[in-house]
Amino acid sequence: MAIEEFRVRDAPVSSPKWTVESRIDLFIGLCAIAVSILVVIKNLVIGYYALAALISTLTAMLAVDVFFFVRSRWLPIPVPAILIVLDVAILVTIWYFGSQGALWAFPTIVGGTLVKPRGVGFYVSLSLVATVPAMVMWQGDTTMAIRLVLALSLTAGYMWFSVRKTLELQDKLMAASTRDPLTGSYNLRHLDEIADQMTDTCVSVLLIDIDHFKKVNDSLGHATGDMVLKQVSSLMFDLLGSNGSLFRVGGEEFLVLLDDHTDGQVLAGLICSRISEAEILPDRTITVSIGQVQKWRGETVQDAQRRADKQLYFAKQQGRNRVCSG
Secondary structure, three states, X not given: OOHHHOOHHHOOOOOOOOOHHHHHHHHHHHHHHHHHHHHHOOOOHHHHHHHHHHHHHHHHHHHHHHHHHHOOOOXXXXXXXXXXXXXXXXXXHHHHHOHHHHHHHHHHHHHHHHHOOOOHHHHHHHHHHHHHHHHHHHOOOHHHHHHHHHHHHHHHHHHHHHHHHHHHHHHHHHHHHHEOOOXXXXXXXXXXXXXXXXXXXXXXXXXXXXXXXXXXXXXXXXXXXXXXXXXXXXXXXXXXXXXXXXEEOOOOXXXXXXXXXXXXXXHHHHHHHHHHHOOOOOOOOOOEEEEEEEOOOOOOHHHHHHHHHHHHHHHHHOOOOOXXXX
């Protein structure tokens, strides 16, 4: 399992009491029965009000999802099911009761784009922009159909543009809050956030310290020290690839979490040798000491980090520029 899967924004705050799949099946089944009943009673006056009540309920459920989405909590209602049934119900309303049913398309586009901007919400919006005016035109109201094409297109376009900009800003804010601005690696805060999610995960932990880094800062200045940090982290990023995540946990100390398919000892040795061979500074060699351990299943990341710190201490005692594993 890749470490990148342990993002906090993807983690539910609380686990659902029953499976989402069972709720989707039940929800679609009940809505299908409701729509079938409405088709049967389409000639009764109550049919229009019953269908309006159904769409109102679905819209209210979508509003609940929008609220929970804004609060960054687990969505309590299956959004794809709501949007699909809403789409069908709106078309049924137009078919049996006229063009006034097209007005339900506006809150559906807004709510769907907010909750699921990169998935089903976007496609439902496109389908409503195409099918609702076509259905109204089929009913014979050409003027209303033209107005709906313009209004729905503007609504969908504005919502798509606004949400896209919001998501870009959200990504920037997430990067700013979870990454070290100097090296681009994850920060200690992000490590603490994901640690609780990794208790049952078996990963290799590397604790890496740049040897004699204080001497570099004192003799060559902090600008050179910053350059060394950037170069070292860049080399580690290249060696890690998609096999793990890099965290800066101290001034010159880094922590690496590897997935369970990567040999931690081999990669630690490769990092150590590659950095010592790199010409980072013209007048001196930059080396690192590494403590490597395997996090046990059921062990916390913090406990594994403490064990790695002991191995790092042994590596420094034995002369630095080496890997100690335990």
